[in-house]
Amino acid sequence: MEPRKFSDLAIFNRVAELGSFTAAARSLGVTQSAVSQTVKRLEGELGLRLLSRSTRSLAPTAAGERLLDTLAPVIAELDAEIEELGRLREQPGGRLRVTCGKHAADTLVWPAFARLIAAHPEIDGELSVENRHVDIVAERFDIGIRLREDLEMDMVAVPVGPSLRAVVVGAARYLDTCDPPRRPRELSAHRCIGFRNAGGTLSPWSFEKDGRAETVKVAPSVIVNDGDALVGAACAGMGLAYMLEDLAAPALKDGGLVEVLADWCPRFPGYHAFYSSRRQPTRAFSLFLESLRQGADRES
Known part of the structure; x- marks a missing residue:
C-alpha cells in the first residue's frame, strides 16, 4: 500500500469516528478543507461513496461501513502498539539480544546479563556466545562486545571492561x-x-x-x-x-x-560495547550498558 493511501484511510476513519469533518480536522491539526479533500480523493480512487453528508450531519454509507469494519480495529491495534512501544523508553520490558565471544562472556558479559535479568525478569534476554565477527544489524542484535581493534568504523563503541x-x-x-x-x-x-x-x-x-x-x-x-x-x-x-x-x-x-x-x-584497552546508533535506545538496552559499566568499575 502506498503511504499516502494509508494516511487517507486513517483520516477517513477519524472523520467517521467523530462524525464531523471539523472535529476530525481539529484533532489532526489540519484544516477542514484538507480533511474534506482527502475523503473526496479516497472516494474517487475507490469509485465508491463512503460518507453520506448533509448540512447537519454525516454517516458512513454501506461501503463506508464495510471499510470501517476492517479499518477501525487495525488502526486501534496500531495505536495500542505504538503506545506500548513508547513505554519501552521508560520501562525495561521487551527484548534484548546480546552477542560476544567466550572470554568476554565469562569475564564480563554474563555477570552483567545475569544481574539485569535478575533485577528485571520482564526483559526477554538472549545472550549469543560465539567467536566470530557478527553483523549486529543484519542479525538483529541490539548490542555486541568486542575488543576495540575488531570493531567496524561505523559502529558506536563504548569501553565497558578493564584493560x-x-x-x-x-x-x-x-x-x-x-x-x-x-x-x-x-x-x-x-x-x-x-x-x-x-x-x-x-x-x-x-x-x-x-x-x-x-x-x-x-x-x-x-x-x-x-x-x-x-x-x-x-x-x-x-x-x-x-x-x-x-x-x-x-x-x-x-x-x-x-x-x-x-x-x-x-x-x-579492554572490551567495548558496540551498537549501531545512539538514538532512541530502549530502557532495557540502557540498563544493560549500565550493568556492564558497573562490572568494569568493580574490576578496575
Whole structure:
C-alpha cells in the first residue's frame, strides 16, 4: 500500500469516528478543507461513496461501513502498539539480544546479563556466545562486545571492561629443554601453539616495548581454535602459547605454566560495547550498558 493511501484511510476513519469533518480536522491539526479533500480523493480512487453528508450531519454509507469494519480495529491495534512501544523508553520490558565471544562472556558479559535479568525478569534476554565477527544489524542484535581493534568504523563503541594483557607462556618441562626467548624474534627457534580464530586465520602475536611494536607470525607446530584447548596444549608441554592473561592465570598461579617475554607484554584497552546508533535506545538496552559499566568499575 502506498503511504499516502494509508494516511487517507486513517483520516477517513477519524472523520467517521467523530462524525464531523471539523472535529476530525481539529484533532489532526489540519484544516477542514484538507480533511474534506482527502475523503473526496479516497472516494474517487475507490469509485465508491463512503460518507453520506448533509448540512447537519454525516454517516458512513454501506461501503463506508464495510471499510470501517476492517479499518477501525487495525488502526486501534496500531495505536495500542505504538503506545506500548513508547513505554519501552521508560520501562525495561521487551527484548534484548546480546552477542560476544567466550572470554568476554565469562569475564564480563554474563555477570552483567545475569544481574539485569535478575533485577528485571520482564526483559526477554538472549545472550549469543560465539567467536566470530557478527553483523549486529543484519542479525538483529541490539548490542555486541568486542575488543576495540575488531570493531567496524561505523559502529558506536563504548569501553565497558578493564584493560587486558596478553602473555606468552609454556610448561616448565618444555622450557627446561631450551633457552627461553628474550626477544619476540627468538620465537622462531621454538615450538609454538597457534590459535585459529573464527575467520579461519591464525592470530598474530603482538608485542610492545619502549614504544616499539612488533608483530610475529609464528609457524605453529600445533593449532587449536578454543581457549581451553590452548591452555591445555601449553600445560601439556607442546610449546609456547600466546593468550590472554586471564586464561593463563590459574596455571601460572599453580606453576603449570611459566611466563616468558613479560617485559614485551604491556596492558591494552579492554572490551567495548558496540551498537549501531545512539538514538532512541530502549530502557532495557540502557540498563544493560549500565550493568556492564558497573562490572568494569568493580574490576578496575
